[in-house]
Amino acid sequence: MSAHGDPIPMMSRPCGPLRGEARVPGDKSISHRSLILGALCVGETRITGLLEGQDVLDTAKAMRAFGAEVTDHGDGEWSVHGVGVGGFAEPDQVIDCGNSGTGVRLIMGAMATSPIAATFTGDASLNGRPMGRVTDPLALFGTRAVGRQGGRLPMTLVGAADPVPVRYATPVPSAQVKSAVLLAGLNAPGQTVVIEREATRDHTERMLVGFGAEVTVEETEEGRVITLTGQPELQPQEIVVPCDPSSAAFPVCAALIVEGSDVVVPNIGLNPTRAGLFTTLRDMGADLTYENEREEGGEPVADLRARFSPDLKGIVVPADRAASMIDEYPVLSVVAAFAEGVTEMPGVKELRVKESDRIDAMAKGLRAAGVTVDEGEDWWSVTGLGHGRVPGGVTVESRLDHRIAMAFMVLGMASGKPMSVDDGSPIATSFPIFEPLMTSLGADIVKVKP
Numbered sequence: 001m002s003a004h005g006d007p008i009p010m011m012s013r014p015c016g017p018l019r020g021e022a023r024v025p026g027d028k029s030i031s032h033r034s035l036i037l038g039a040l041c042v043g044e045t046r047i048t049g050l051l052e053g054q055d056v057l058d059t060a061k062a063m064r065a066f067g068a069e070v071t072d073h074g075d076g077e078w079s080v081h082g083v084g085v086g087g088f089a090e091p092d093q094v095i096d097c098g099n100s101g102t103g104v105r106l107i108m109g110a111m112a113t114s115p116i117a118a119t120f121t122g123d124a125s126l127n128g129r130p131m132g133r134v135t136d137p138l139a140l141f142g143t144r145a146v147g148r149q150g151g152r153l154p155m156t157l158v159g160a161a162d163p164v165p166v167r168y169a170t171p172v173p174s175a176q177v178k179s180a181v182l183l184a185g186l187n188a189p190g191q192t193v194v195i196e197r198e199a200t201r202d203h204t205e206r207m208l209v210g211f212g213a214e215v216t217v218e219e220t221e222e223g224r225v226i227t228l229t230g231q232p233e234l235q236p237q238e239i240v241v242p243c244d245p246s247s248a249a250f251p252v253c254a255a256l257i258v259e260g261s262d263v264v265v266p267n268i269g270l271n272p273t274r275a276g277l278f279t280t281l282r283d284m285g286a287d288l289t290y291e292n293e294r295e296e297g298g299e300p301v302a303d304l305r306a307r308f309s310p311d312l313k314g315i316v317v318p319a320d321r322a323a324s325m326i327d328e329y330p331v332l333s334v335v336a337a338f339a340e341g342v343t344e345m346p347g348v349k350e351l352r353v354k355e356s357d358r359i360d361a362m363a364k365g366l367r368a369a370g371v372t373v374d375e376g377e378d379w380w381s382v383t384g385l386g387h388g389r390v391p392g393g394v395t396v397e398s399r400l401d402h403r404i405a406m407a408f409m410v411l412g413m414a415s416g417k418p419m420s421v422d423d424g425s426p427i428a429t430s431f432p433i434f435e436p437l438m439t440s441l442g443a444d445i446v447k448v449k450p
Contacts, residue, residue, distance in 0.1 A: 010424035012412025013444040017260030020441050022251040026051040026241035027269050028430055029203050032059050032102055034239045036110050037211050038080030039068035041234040047078040049241035054429045055100035062107050065091035085234060086187040090116035097122045099355060099429045102176055105134045109180030112143040113163035113187035121154040125355045125400040131155055134180045140166040141184050165190035165230060173323040175200035188230045197223040200323045201273040211237055242269035242301045246327045247431045249277055250406050253331045255306040256286050257338040257414040263441060265304045276324030277332060284312045284339055310387045312339035319347025326350050330407040333362050337371045338414060339384035349378035356399035365396035365408055393417030402426040406434055413443050
């Protein structure tokens with residue numbers, strides 16, 4: 001059952017060509033960070049194009065609980081009157097982050113070096129996910145965490161009253177962990193250093209600089225060394241949020257496998273730490289082109305055009321590309337099912353601890369739909385059947401995971417028989433307009449009675 005109400009079963013039927021313009025919502029990563037950094041400024045930050053999915057709305061609510069004034073002006077226009085670095089007030093209520101691992105981990109970092117306590121919880125999926133990867137480095141600042149067995153939510157954090165700067169090497173590639181440490185470092189004296197052996201999405205570093213923090217990035221033998229000078233006075237900003245490449249993945253991938261399709265996604269963010277999927281799809285032979293390439297707010301953007309690609313080939317996805325497309329592997333596996341040959345995906349153990357075990361969820365669903373999948377702890381492979389040869393015709397479990405639900409809705413658009421998911425309600429956490437947007441392009445997606 002969905003944490004936000006009763007389950008909403010959904011069905012996707014084979015459809016004709018997908019055509020038109022897919023205006024996907026704003027980037028979720030940038031939306032979260034805009035609200036949090038806006039709350040850490042003194043003055044008003046204005047945000048245009050904010051993603052209004054449940055994950056981001058939960059972060060907005062959390063910033064209000066910590067004392068910031070967050071206002072929704074309608075049509076994606078928001079403002080945040082911040083309280084300044086170190087100015088968070090102690091919240092009166094438990095902070096409910098719903099389904100959002102990004103939200104809870106970044107917020108934990110932002111409050112970890114203030115002398116306050118806060119208790120965090122979430123839905124059944126989030127409360128089952130490990131938080132030690134964030135609370136362990138935050139403890140180096142002097143933060144204390146008390147949660148359920150295995151370092152799980154609900155959890156209370158007691159911020160460090162006298163924080164010390166930290167030097168931390170991330171044990172696994174994780175933009176959430178890196179960002180939490182950097183946000184905690186804002187209210188610590190001296191320099192906080194994060195070292196990542198493998199580059200992850202760099203929105204936090206870019207946005208910190210945009211808000212006036214002193215951040216340097218250096219490539220060394222140790223890896224990518226990010227140094228933040230603590231206790232800056234952040235300056236409020238005007239932010240235009242580009243379209244979310246993780247959400248764009250769904251109409252783009254659908255266009256590649258549905259015969260006759262031609263879809264344009266305008267104003268899509270092409271940050272190199274996020275665009276691994278599109279590079280991979282091109283390597284597979286996808287007809288993808290970038291038009292009107294430009295830069296907005298320090299982020300590269302373009303209009304992305306995707307056309308039906310009947311001759312897709314299976315490839316080995318480089319393991320070092322995983323961090324730049326970790327959320328896109330579920331829908332990539334759907335495209336791989338319609339390619340010729342085997343698509344191998346190594347270095348993806350992070351998928352085991354997302355909203356669900358995404359390797360297991362996709363493997364079981366694809367096998368039920370007639371596709372061969374092999375898997376290990378940190379790899380999986382899909383043996384493609386080629387265009388028009390995926391049988392489909394089954395109902396799969398979404399496991400409270402929005403990306404699993406949307407991936408199987410995409411599969412149903414090109415399979416022999418319709419695909420169904422037991423609960424499509426989690427889609428609202430990241431892509432609330434998924435169903436009407438895909439329907440406007442020509443998809444046949446319907447909610448069905450349980």
